[in-house]
Amino acid sequence: MLLFAPRRRAAEDLARQLALELPEVEALELTLEQKRVAGKELSALLRRRVAYHHSGLDYLKRAGVVEPLAKTGQLQVVVATTGLGAGVNFSMRSVLVTDREYRIDDGLFLLRPDELLQMFGRAGRRGLDERGFIVVAPKQARLSDARPLKLHRSRTLDWPALIRVMKSAVTAGEDHVEAARGLALRLFSEEQVRLGFGASLDRFSSPALKPAREDSDRDQDPERDQVIEMRNSAGLWERRGGQCQARLGEALVLSKGQWVAALTLPDTLSKVRIGNPCRFGRKRDPIYGRELPLAVYEEDSNGEAVTLIKSFRRKLREAVARTAPRAKRKFSRKTWKRSGLEDLLRDFFPAISQGGVLEEFVDRGKVLRARLRYEEAKVLGWRDARGRILINPPLRRTTRIFDSPFRSQGGEDSENLGNLSPVEAWRALGLIDDRAVPTRRGEIFSFFSRGEGLAIAVALEDSEYPLDELVYDLANLRAGHRFRAFAKSESRLGLVCRQAFGFKDCPGYLKGGLPLGYGEGAAEILRSRKAFSSQSDAGFEDLKSGDLERAGIEWRSLLALIARGPVLEDDRWMGLQSQARSLVGKDARKEDLPLFPEMPSRQRSRFEASPVRP
Template sequence: ISRALLAELGPVLIFAPRRQMAEDLATALSSTLPLDEPLTLTQEQDALVGDRLGKLLRNRVAFHHSGLSYAVRAGIIEPLAKRGQLRVVVATMGLAAGINFSMRSVLVTGTHYQAGNFQRQVRPDELLQMFGRAGRRGLDDFGYVLVTPDIPRLHDAHPLKLRRAEPVDWPTMIGVMREAVLRDEDPFLKAKDLTARLFSSRPLTVGVERFYAIKAHSTGSAQGDSTSSGQADSASSLPIDDPLCGLPVDGERARLVRRHDREMLTPGGMWEPQPTATEARLGELLVRLPNGHWRPVLTVAAIAQNHGFGALCKIRFGQSIRQAQGGPVGQSHLRSSFEYGREIPLAAPKKETWVPAKWLRKLLRERFPLLAAVNGWQPEEFLKQVLPVVEAEMRGRLHEQWVREGMVFGRFRFDEVPVTGYRDSRGRSLENPETRRTYPAICQPCALKGDCEGLELSVSPALAWRQLGLVDQEGVPTRRGIIFSFFNQGEGLAIAAALEEPDYPIEDLVFDLANLRVGHRFSLDETYSHGRLGAVCQMVYQRGEYPGYLELGLPIAYGPGGSEVVRDVVAHQVPRHRLVSESVRHGDIERALTEWRSLLRQITQAPAYDWDRWLQLRDIAARYVHSTRSPARDPLPPLAPAQSQRYSGRFISRLARSA
C-alpha cells in the first residue's frame, strides 16, 4: 500500500473478507503510513465515530462495513472518501454492492467472505463490482487494480449474464391460484397457463403439465370417436380424463406408483398384504421349507438345534398339543404330533435327595454359591430352587423328567420363546413368507400407471406446494398458502406456521418476526437455539430443503437473537449502546430494526384475510410499526469547510524521504 501511494495510485480501496480483518488491516495501515496533515474532525463527528475509528480517520484511514451506524457510513466515511480526504478505506466484501463511492485503486485481499450463515466464494460478477470501484469519475482517466500473489486479478472478473430466474415465484402463483378459485376456475390449470406466457429461455413448468396433456388428449380422442361413430355406446364416448388416484400433480403420482406395496404368500397359497412383524411364540411360528411346504418351526431339527443345549430329542404328543402345556395353536393340517426339544441330566438320586449333575454343580459354584453349598436337595426343593436356574440357562421350560441309569433327566421345550413373525388373515404367525412388491391397490386397475412410472421424481413447484401444505389435492390454496402468498420467499411460511400454533402468543410473535431477516449476526455461538419461531418452522416443515425458500426448515435469512435485541429496544427502552457487542454493532441493530419495521409494514398492508389470529397480528403490527424511527430520516453531520476540499496528498513527499 505504501508503494501504491508513493506511485500516486492513491487513494486505495481494499476489500477484506471479514469485519475484524478489515478493522485490523485499517489499524495496521494507520500506524504504518506516515502523514503530514492529519484530518481534523468536528465535535459531532468525533462523538459519532468513537475513539478507535476517530484515531484512524485522523490518519486519513478508515474501515467500512455494515456494523457501522448509518450516520457514520453515510454521513462521515462516504462523504470524506468522495472528497478525497481519505488515503485508504478497508471495506468488507459483503458490502461491495452498497459502497457509494469510488477510489483510484482497488485491492481485493481474498476469495471467500461471510454471507449469512455460510462462507461463500467471490463470484466473477462480484469481483467485477469490486474492481469497478477503481477510478473516480471526473478525476481519473484510469482506475487501477492492485495485485499480489494468490489474490483475484482483473481477468478473473466478468459480468453476470442476465437472464430470467427459472424458478417460478411461489407467492405470486399461489395468489393467482386463489383468484382462480374465487372465479370458479381450475387453479392448477390457471398456474400452468400463466407459466406458459412468461418470457424465459426455456419453458417454465409447474409440475402438472403431464396431467393436463393426458386430460386434453383423452378428451379430444373421446370427442373424435363420438363424432365418427354415432351408433357407438354412449358410455364408450365418456373421456377418462383423470387417473384413478385423482392426483393432478405429476410428482405425487410418480411417487405413489413407485410406492409398491409388499405382499406375502400364506400357507393357503393366497397373496395378502404383508403386515408389520409382531411378537409371537416360537411354538406357534410356521416356517417355509425350500420345497414351499409350511411346518411348525420346532418340528425342523435344523432350527430347533439353535435353541438350548444338550441332546436334541423329540417330544411327542397325543392328538394335539395340550393348551395346559403351552402347545402351539394353529390350523389342524399344520399341527404336529411332536416337536424337538433338549434332553439333559439334572441330578443323581441319592436315597431321598437329589445331587445336582456335574455340569450343574459347576454352574452353581460360578454363579450361585449359596445354592452350590447345599450337597443334596429334596426333589420338591430342587424343582423349586434349582430348576429355575436351569430353565434360565436353557432358555426353555421343563416338559417332563424321569430316572434312567441312575440319573434324573429332563426334557425341555422352547415353545414359549418370544420371536417375531408376520400374522396372516387367519392368525397364523409366519417366519419367512415369500414376498413380492406390487402396485398400490388404487394403481393396479389404472391404465396410466405405466405413464406415471416414467415421470421424474424431482420436486416441482406443485409438488413442493403439496408437501408444504400450501394447496390441497385439487390445487385450492389452503389457509397456510394464502398467508404465504402475502410475503416474499420463505417468510410467509414461517408466519403461517406460527399463526397455526394456538398457544403461540401474538405479542411474542411480533417481536420474533425480527429473526426472519437478521441472519447469523445475533447468534451468540454455534450451539444456539433457533428460538420458538425457528422451532415451529422446523417442526411443521420437517427441516425440509426448498431452494430459495427454506434451508433446514428455516427461511433463508433466518437467524436467532434478533428478536431479543428488538424487544429490548422497543418494549424495554434499553439504550442501544448497551446492546453492542463484539459481533453485534450499531449498524446491525439499525438494520434489524429497519427490516423489522419493513416486515410489520408489509403485514399491515396485506389483505384482511378472515382469520382471527391473522387479524390480531395485523392489529399488533400496526401498533409497533411506528415505534422506532429510520436512521435515514435523521440529519447527517455536516462536513467542515476544510473537509469539503480535496486532500492534496502531501504525505507522498514524506514517503519518498522515508524510502
C-alpha cells in the same frame, strides 16, 4: 486506495495497522458533529485519513461520515469487506483485493468474476482521476479473473404470485389450474415453465402419496421430544438446563411480573429458621438479611460479659462439632467476655444461620444481637441465556424437533423439494390440497415473499402461540446468522417451522426446514435493545450496531407489510395485524432518514498528500 478484506475484523485490524505504519500526513480536522457520530476509535483513524467500511457500521457512520469523506478525496485509505463490495458507494484512485474468500452465514464463498469486476471498477474517481490503478498481491485476484455476469432467468418461480392467482380464480369461480398455467405462459422465459399439474393431480388422491408425517411420528417416542422451557430474565421462553449453584446476591426472583434481585424481598429468607428479618441500606433500595439474638448482658458487669442464649449456644455447639471438633470444649462455655466476641464467633455464623455472614453486633436493650448478610450464601437456580441466575422461573412443557443422526436421511423430513415439480412441492408444504386449491396456509403464504410467508402461516396455525410473542419473533426471519450467540435456545417460531416442514430444503424458500435468512437471537436483542446499546461494539466480534439497526429496519418493514396486508377472515391473522399496527403505527409510514453531519468547505476538495516533516 480502496482495499477489500475478507471479514470485518480483518478490515478493522488492517485499517488500524495502516494508520500506524503509513507516513504521517496533515491530520484531517473533523467537526464536533462528525466526531460525535464517528465515535472515538473511528475518529482517531479518520484524523490519519484512514477508515474502515463494512455493514456493521451504523447508517450515520457509514453514509454520513466515511462515504462523503472518501468521495471528496479526503481519505488516503479505506478498508472495506468483500461481502459489501457491491454496496460500496464511492471510488478511489487504486483498488486492492486482499482475498477472494468471504463468509455468509455458515458458509465460505469465493468472489464471482462479476463481483471482482465490480470491485476493480471502483478504481479511478470520475472527475478527480485521469486513470485508476489495480494493485495485485501474490496469489490473489487479478484483473484477468474479472468478467461480466451472463444474465439468465432465475430457476426459482414466484410461488406466492402463482398461488395468489389460483386463489383469486377460486374466489371468482374460475378454473384455478388454468389461471396458474396462464400466468406461467406469460413469464419472460425462452423455455416453457412447467408447473406439474398434469402429472400430479391424479396422484394426489393416492394414499401412498399423501403426507405421511403422522406415520413417521408414530415411530418416535413422543415423550422424547418433550422439553421444559423457562421464562428467562428478558421475558422470553428458552429451554431450561440443569440447576447450578450460585451466590444468592446475584440471583433473581419474579415479583409482580418483573425479575428483581432476590435479597430485595424479605420473603426470600423466609425459610431461614433463625432470627428475624432485618434491612441493610436505604428504604428505597433495601437488601434484606437476618438478625438473631445470641446473648444477654450479665448484670453488674458494665457490659463486659455476656451469657449465651440457650438456643444459640446449642446451634454453636453443633456448628463447632461439624467444622472444628477439637475446639468443642472451648466453645461449650456459657459466659464470655464481650470484647473480641465478634472475631471468635465470626467463622461459625455461616454454619449456624444457613450461609449468613456476620455484618455487626448490635445491642437491643440487654440483648446482644447479630446482623447477618446473605449475599454470599449459596442457592440453587437456573442460569438463562444471558447468564442471569433465576430462582423458580415460570415453566412450560413443549415439543422440540431434533435432527437425529440416527434417523433415516432419505425420509420425508429431510426431502429436498427442489427435486419435485412446483405443484408437488406446494402439496408437500401444505399450500394446496388434493385438488390443487390453495389452503389457508397457502393463502397467507401468498401475502409474502419467499420463505417468510411459510413461517408466518404455520405460526398462525398454532393456536397456543401467543401473538404478542410471535410479533417479536418475526424479527428472526430476516436476521441472518450474526445474532445466533444471543440465542442459546430455539425460538417457538423456529419450532413450529420444524414441526411443519421437518428439515426439508426448498431452493429459494427453505433450508433445513427454516426460511432462508432466518437467524435466532434477533428477537431477544430487539426486545432488550438498551442492554445491547449500553455496551461497546468492541465487546462483540461478530455483531455490531449496524447489524442491530438493519435487523430493526427489516423487522419494522415486515410488520408494515403485515399491517397493510390483505383482509382475511381469520381471527389469528387479524390479531397479528392488530399487533403489527400497534408497533409500527396505523399508517405504517416510513421514518425520515437521519440528518448527516454537515461537511465544512475544507473537506469538499481533494486532499493532496505530502509527508509531514519532523
